[in-house]
Amino acid sequence: MRVLVIGAGPAGTRCAERLAGRAAVTLVGAEAALPYDRVALGRVLSGEAGSAALITHDARRLRDLGIRYRAATRIVALDRDAGLARTAKGEAISFDRAVIATGSEAVRLKLPGADLPGVFVYRSMADVQAIRRAAAGGGRAAVIGGGLLGLEAAAALSATGMRVTVVHPLGWPMERQLDPAAGALLARQLGATRGLRFAMPAVTEAIEGEAHVTGVRLADGGRIDCDLVVMAVGVRPAVALAREAGLTVARGIVVDDVMRSSDPRILAIGECAEHRGQVCGLVAPARAMAEVAAATLVGDGARYAPRPDPAALKVSGIAVWSAGEVAPPDAEAVLLSDEEAGRYRRLWLRQGRLVGALLYGDTGDAPFYLDLIASGREVAPFRARLPFGAAYRDAA
Ligand SMILES: Cc1cc2nc3c(=O)[nH]c(=O)nc-3n(C[C@H](O)[C@H](O)[C@H](O)COP(=O)(O)OP(=O)(O)OC[C@H]3O[C@@H](n4cnc5c(N)ncnc54)[C@H](O)[C@@H]3O)c2cc1C
Structure with missing residues (x-):
């Protein structure tokens, strides 16, 4: 059986690993890098680690596992009946079964100035490398979004020597994980130990600048001067490929308990999948789905049972x-x-x-x-x- 796994994030990579030796596995990833630990990107952003340190599967390991890995390969169309995937470069890859593990895309707010040089999202190794280049000169940064990722990005930027302001629409950060009292404790501690400033509650109205970002304008008329902006305002499941292929898509690609999409030959796992109305946003459930999908494909039989997702902030000392x-x-x-x-x-x-x-x-x-x-x-x-x-x- 030839299995094509589309997306080499933690879900796709885990699934390919579990299938290795039991199917002919091709793993394709749109990113240029070898599979890496996305969860640890903050360490690269802060300068604590180089990008090579995050690689989870080097070429040799993939080869030893018998996985055919193709980096920088984006699948742009699926012909389900013919069992053919087409890449952005126009090549065709044939498969008997496909696993879609395309993850999520970072949301980019549609604000005036959002496309200015110096405005970034925080999702991939390429994003982090671009932010680091922009941060090399020091200066001031604004992070839009005081959720888990926004705070991690802010702490990492402050470790590079930047002065960082977090702009958050609610009165306390991480409101999905914290109540107001714990949020206030956290903001105070991040201010004291990392020098972070908070504009809260504050809504960003526009990003200002001519040839490059120079500031963020707030709805209350305030302005934050800055040399770079990181938007950390959430993600949305990457479902375009599945939708184009005619699979059932709600917020994510709708799957059953064994990770089959509306076409049983195509499975979906990780952040792009929607199971019983829920889309996951953490790595543990993404990997758990990968295990189930691999078991489904080789006939071992397993069912996905979501657990309560714990969330923790990865800022040392907090x-x-x-x-x-x-x-x-x-x-x-x-x-x-x-x-x-x-x-x-x-x-x-x-x-x-x-x-x-x-x-x-x-x-x-x-x-x-x-x-x-x-x-x-x-x-x-x-x-x-x-x-x-x-x-x-x-x-x-
Ligand atoms: C900075 C950061 C810190 C995080 N910290 C934590 C944490 O502490 N704990 C936690 O549980 N989670 C954390 N997360 C979330 C975690 O990274 C995700 O839950 C996890 O990566 C989801 O895995 P996935 O494989 O479903 O998707 P992804 O990791 O998004 O991987 C999908 C891959 O598919 C590729 N792709 C997309 N479309 C195509 C296509 N058409 N063809 C080929 N390839 C394609 C993408 O380029 C991407 O490489 C963090 C995320 C970020 C960005």
């Missing part, structure tokens, strides 16, 4: 983690706050079960809470001790 539902309106909240120790925990319970957890300052108990959320176990018997973590669960 421990913040959350999982499950954050601040759902119909849940009861349990709070532990020790301002002096810089420790804050908020847990959300519904019908005696933990449905969400947020840890700030000390995230050592993250696996304990994640397990409780995932298992849906009753926590009522030790509810009073719950915020103190695993060590206190069984204490008298």
Whole structure:
């Protein structure tokens, strides 16, 4: 069986790896690089690591696995009945089964000035290399978006010596993972330890400059002078190829529990896939889908069962983690706050079960809470001790 895996991000690469030896696998990736660890791009942006350090599969490893890898190869059309994929260079690649793992694209706000030189998104190695070149002269940066990625980009840019302002439309950063109190703690700590400034709540109205970006204009009339802008305002699943091929696409490519699209010969995995109405945005579920797709193709049988996705900020010295539902309106909240120790925990319970957890300052108990959320176990018997973590669960 010839399997074509389209997209060499973590999902596509994992799937190709699992199929190796059991199918004739071709892995194609639009990016020029060998498969790399996208999650660690911040280390390249900050200068802590070179791009080579992020390569996860070098040419030799891919060859030893028997995977035919083609970098800088974008698939632009799929003829499902003929089993043919066409590349941007006009070549045809034939397949018996295809796995679409095209991931996501970073959203670029359609603002006046958004196409000026000096305005970047933060998704790929090429983006990071371009940002680093622009940051080489130092100066000021504005990061639009105070979510996980925006804050990581801001901290990395500040490590290069830039003065960084984060522009965020809500009153606190990382609102999808943090409640306002933890968000305020985080903003304060990032200000104190990384020198980050926050314009919050603030909406970007335009990016200003003639031949190059010189500033960001805010809706309230304010202006932030800057020499470069990074937009970190979210991603959207890369579904154009699947849509053109006539597959069912909602927000992502609609798949069943075994990762089959509306055409059982074509599977979809990772951030481009939509499973039971959900599109994932983290690497663990993307890889879990890859495992299931490989099992489906070789007939091993496995089903994808989503877990609550934990999220953590990768800025050294700052421990913040959350999982499950954050601040759902119909849940009861349990709070532990020790301002002096810089420790804050908020847990959300519904019908005696933990449905969400947020840890700030000390995230050592993250696996304990994640397990409780995932298992849906009753926590009522030790509810009073719950915020103190695993060590206190069984204490008298
Ligand atoms: C800076 C950064 C930090 C992150 N940090 C974390 C983190 O800490 N924890 C976490 O869980 N997640 C993190 N993520 C998210 C994580 O990287 C993604 O969830 C993961 O990469 C998704 O994997 P994927 O294989 O589905 O898609 P992608 O990684 O997007 O890979 C898809 C690949 O397919 C290629 N492609 C697209 N279209 C085509 C085509 N037509 N033909 C050929 N190739 C194509 C793309 O170029 C890309 O290389 C981070 C993301 C970024 C950008």
